[in-house]
Amino acid sequence: MSGPIDEEPAPGIGSADRTAAQDEAARAKKREQNRRYREHHPEQYAEGRRRWVEANRDRVRETNRRWRAEHLERARELNRDSMRRTVARKRRDAEQRARGRERAKRWREAHPERVREYQKGWVQENREKVREYYNRYYATHRDEVNARATARRDADPDRVKQVRKEWAERNKDRRAEHQRERRRDPEVYRAELDANAAARRLKRRLERDGLPPKRLHPSSAAERRAREREAAAYFGDPDISEHVRQFSAFAATLTEHMLEHGDRMREFAEAYVTMRERMGLPSVDVEQVTYARAVEVVTKQVRRIDLLTSGDVAAAVRSTMAWVRDVERRRQFDSLVTALLAHIESHVERLSEEAAFESRARHVRGKPAGSFESLVVQLATNEVVEEMPMSRLTVRDARRAARAASLRIPIPVESSTFSSNSAPHQRLM
Structure with missing residues (x-):
C-alpha cells in the first residue's frame, strides 16, 4: 500500500546541507551588497562607522582584545609591518623635507635681494602675527632674551645712552604720559615729594653750615654688572686659594662698613670709653674699641672666615684704618x-x-x-x-x-x- 507519506522525502543530511549553503549564499550576498555600498557611499559609510564605534567603545575594545589573544602571532606580525611602514614613511618625509630645505637654501643664497624684499613685505603684511610670535618666544625664553639684551647694552654703553636720549627727544609726550600715569598712585607721588623735600633740606643745611654739597657718584647698571662679573671671576678663580679669597672679602667688607658706619661706630666707642672711666676701669683707646666692634659686626656678615687667623684680621684692620684715614683726610x-x-x-x-x-x-x-x-x-x-x-x-x-x-x-x-x-x-x- 502506498500513500502520500511514502512519496515525501525523509529528512536527513541532505536538507541540512542545503540550509547551510543557503545561509552562506545569503551572507555572501549581504557582504557583496555592503561592499558595493561602501564603494558608492564612502563618506556615509565612514560617518556611520564612526558613530557606531563611538557608541560601542567597550564592545570594540573587547573584540580587539579577544582577537589579539586568539591571534597573538598574527597581531605581532601586523604591528611589525605597521612600524616598518611608519619608519619608512617618516624616512621618506624627512629626506623630502631635507631636499626641500637644501633647494630653498641654495635659492636664498642665489637671490638675497628677493629674500629681503619678501621678508620685509611679509612683516609689513603680518604685523599682528609677528608681534604674536615675538610675545610667544619671549614668554618661553624670557631669561635668554633678557641676557642677550643686557650683553648688547653692556658691550656699547655709550651707544645705549645716545639711543635712549634720542628716543626721549622724539617721544616727549609719551614720556610725560608715563610719568603722569606713574604719579597717579598717591603712595608713589607722596614718596617722590618726601624725597625731594628731604634733598632740599639737606642742601640748605649744608650751605648754611658752609659744608660741601652731598657728593654722589652715579653708577650705571652696566658698571654694576661689570663689577659683579669681575668679583665673580676673582672669587671663582680656581688658581686663587680659598684663604686669599676669604681675606679679600673680609678686608673689603670691613672697609665698606667703616666708610658707611664709621661715625656711629666711633660714637659707640666713645660712650664705652666714657663709661669705663666713670666706673674707674683702666682707660682704653677709642680707635681700638671702634675697630674691635667693627670686626665683630663684619664677622657675622661674611660667609666664610674659617681660614683666617688673628694676624689676617689685624692686617685687614690696618689696611682699613689706612684707607679710612685717607678718605676722611x-x-x-x-x-x-x-x-x-x-x-x-x-x-x-x-x-x-x-x-x-x-x-x-x-x-x-x-x-x-x-x-x-x-x-x-x-x-x-x-x-x-x-x-x-x-x-x-x-x-x-x-x-x-x-x-x-x-x-x-x-x-x-x-x-x-x-x-x-x-x-x-x-x-x-
Missing part, C-alpha cells in the same frame, strides 16, 4: 676748601678791609706784603679752622687748602679805599 680737605670759599664770599667786605690794613702794616714795618688774595685767604683760614673738623689734616694740608681756595676766589678789582703809594692793593668783590 680727602673729605676734610674738600670741606675746608669749600668752607673757606663760602666764608670769604659771606664776609668779603670785612676781610678786604682787614687784609688792606694788614698789608699797610707790613709795608710800614718793612716786611713783604704779599698778594692781597693770600692775605684774605689767610685771615679766612684763621677764622674757619677753629670751627672745621681737622683731625685728619696736617699743617701742610691746611696750607694746600688755602692755596686751592686762593685760586678759586672771584677775580679781584682795584680798591679805591685802601691803597698805598708804594704797593697797590686790591679788593675782592
Whole structure:
C-alpha cells in the first residue's frame, strides 16, 4: 500500500546541507551588497562607522582584545609591518623635507635681494602675527632674551645712552604720559615729594653750615654688572686659594662698613670709653674699641672666615684704618676748601678791609706784603679752622687748602679805599 507519506522525502543530511549553503549564499550576498555600498557611499559609510564605534567603545575594545589573544602571532606580525611602514614613511618625509630645505637654501643664497624684499613685505603684511610670535618666544625664553639684551647694552654703553636720549627727544609726550600715569598712585607721588623735600633740606643745611654739597657718584647698571662679573671671576678663580679669597672679602667688607658706619661706630666707642672711666676701669683707646666692634659686626656678615687667623684680621684692620684715614683726610680737605670759599664770599667786605690794613702794616714795618688774595685767604683760614673738623689734616694740608681756595676766589678789582703809594692793593668783590 502506498500513500502520500511514502512519496515525501525523509529528512536527513541532505536538507541540512542545503540550509547551510543557503545561509552562506545569503551572507555572501549581504557582504557583496555592503561592499558595493561602501564603494558608492564612502563618506556615509565612514560617518556611520564612526558613530557606531563611538557608541560601542567597550564592545570594540573587547573584540580587539579577544582577537589579539586568539591571534597573538598574527597581531605581532601586523604591528611589525605597521612600524616598518611608519619608519619608512617618516624616512621618506624627512629626506623630502631635507631636499626641500637644501633647494630653498641654495635659492636664498642665489637671490638675497628677493629674500629681503619678501621678508620685509611679509612683516609689513603680518604685523599682528609677528608681534604674536615675538610675545610667544619671549614668554618661553624670557631669561635668554633678557641676557642677550643686557650683553648688547653692556658691550656699547655709550651707544645705549645716545639711543635712549634720542628716543626721549622724539617721544616727549609719551614720556610725560608715563610719568603722569606713574604719579597717579598717591603712595608713589607722596614718596617722590618726601624725597625731594628731604634733598632740599639737606642742601640748605649744608650751605648754611658752609659744608660741601652731598657728593654722589652715579653708577650705571652696566658698571654694576661689570663689577659683579669681575668679583665673580676673582672669587671663582680656581688658581686663587680659598684663604686669599676669604681675606679679600673680609678686608673689603670691613672697609665698606667703616666708610658707611664709621661715625656711629666711633660714637659707640666713645660712650664705652666714657663709661669705663666713670666706673674707674683702666682707660682704653677709642680707635681700638671702634675697630674691635667693627670686626665683630663684619664677622657675622661674611660667609666664610674659617681660614683666617688673628694676624689676617689685624692686617685687614690696618689696611682699613689706612684707607679710612685717607678718605676722611680727602673729605676734610674738600670741606675746608669749600668752607673757606663760602666764608670769604659771606664776609668779603670785612676781610678786604682787614687784609688792606694788614698789608699797610707790613709795608710800614718793612716786611713783604704779599698778594692781597693770600692775605684774605689767610685771615679766612684763621677764622674757619677753629670751627672745621681737622683731625685728619696736617699743617701742610691746611696750607694746600688755602692755596686751592686762593685760586678759586672771584677775580679781584682795584680798591679805591685802601691803597698805598708804594704797593697797590686790591679788593675782592
